[in-house]
Amino acid sequence: MDEVLALAFATSALLNAVLAVLAWRRRSATPAATALAAAFASLALWSATGVPLNFPVSPPVHAALTYGSFVGILGSVVSLYLLSRVVADPHYRPPRGQVVHLAVVPLLVLAAAATDPWHHLVLTRVTPIPQAPWFEVRWGPLFWVHTLWCYALLTSAFARLLHAWWRGSGPVRRQVGLLLLAGLVCTAGNVVVISDPAVFSGRDLTPLSFTLTALIDAYAVLRVGLLRVVPIARAAVLENVRDAIVVVDAGGTVVDVNAAGRTYLRTRCPDLPVDPVGLPAARFLTARALGDLPGGYLSYELEHASGLHLDVQVTALRDRRGRDLGRVVVGRDITEVAQLRAQLAEEAVRDPLTGLHNRRHFDTAAAQLLRCAAATGDPVGVLAVDIDHFKRVNDTHGHAVGDLVLVEVARVLAAAERRGDLVARTGGEEFVLLLPGADEEALAVRAEQVRAACAALDVPVAAGTRVRPTVSVGCAVLPHHGADLTGVLAAADRALYAAKAGGRDRVVVATAPPTAPVEEPRTTPAP
Known part of the structure; x- marks a missing residue:
């Protein structure tokens, strides 16, 4: 029986050692691998210290092996706790205070175990049991303090793993469930032994629970793919998206x-x-x-x-x-x-040849501009601009030259635009400018500037051939020449026609629309 238990200890130690190596090799694939490797290594050490205890040894050797097992015990507890934190949150990194706590407490326990022969606060008594290589162990107060600390960590680890299992998907729940099962098996075995060391006639059967734990963990790693899915999926998806x-x-x-x-x-x-x-x-x-x-x-x-x-x-x-x-x-x-949407929207309201706003945008923007002017009571000037003899340019030089003339005139009009103005190409060679705040006098000045700038254009069309376009400009002011957009545009058009009829290349300001005569009330003489 003793040899069988020794073999169980050795098998558990070897299996956990192999799993520790496998987990360590995969540490670059997932943050869980390092903690898992440390847990396997600690279980291997804990199991290994139990092998000699199944053979006749002296009380000092038995005590020394028991003290040595504390390294594996503490390592497995801390590693399982860290593993549970990483599985529950792949971004978990222990803060400095927690690192100090998880390092200092085990070191104090190990120091107490190393000095126990002088104070006996860890093992109060180690007494051989007759006719067996077993000992009756009486635990001291420091052992129980250490045990409470370990089980506090384990309880926290199990709670986090249980929470991860509850919130996880199918594959994650299966893998985390195996971790929970493995931890519960070894914990249950250890609780039985600690509560009553003589419950199995002095025999420590904890290695059986260790072996089961190692087998479950091996299945989780080699068959279920623990390290391939938990917990790298969340980090890979969320952190790299x-x-x-x-x-x-x-x-x-x-x-x-x-x-x-x-x-x-x-x-x-x-x-x-x-x-x-x-x-x-x-x-x-x-x-x-x-x-x-x-x-x-x-x-x-x-x-x-x-x-x-x-x-x-x-x-x-x-x-x-x-x-x-x-x-x-x-x-x-x-x-x-x-x-791209803004570009397409802008292109939809622009004339593709000249780059000025088109008639669709002009109608919408002009209506809004006039509403604002009506609210403030400011006048709005309108310039109706038409290129003189444009058909002759097309017929003589071709439509390509006509397009070039349109572009050059549009460039002049765009240069004349000030903040708040609206310039648009409304027809073939027709343009309209809306000038908020411009009264009749200011409008005439702006119109003359536009006409003179266009008259100064010199468009080369072929070797030795040039086109010098001119424009006629009709001016009108809202509300003096029209009560709304339709009325003021009609007044500007009438002024433009007058400029054309007057010889072209000139500016004409619209006249105020005639007012209807006021009829005097008639009186009828008494009969």
């Missing part, structure tokens, strides 16, 4: 942000900490992203920063009972799409 992802809890606190999210948030808030987890989301997310979610979903576009456009999707998070857990805010960079 280009979309910004921010997770906010029900209280409005940020609980997770991926790398892209941190980058985008700092473009809006340069003073934001490197890791905004734990900060109020209202500090850097818009009220719309944090507002009501009708139907549990909201999608909109946002200019997150100057020149940076995002497509924002907000999804509510709820548990199985429908209780609000928070929300996920996902932002995708659509700057190129937004710029």
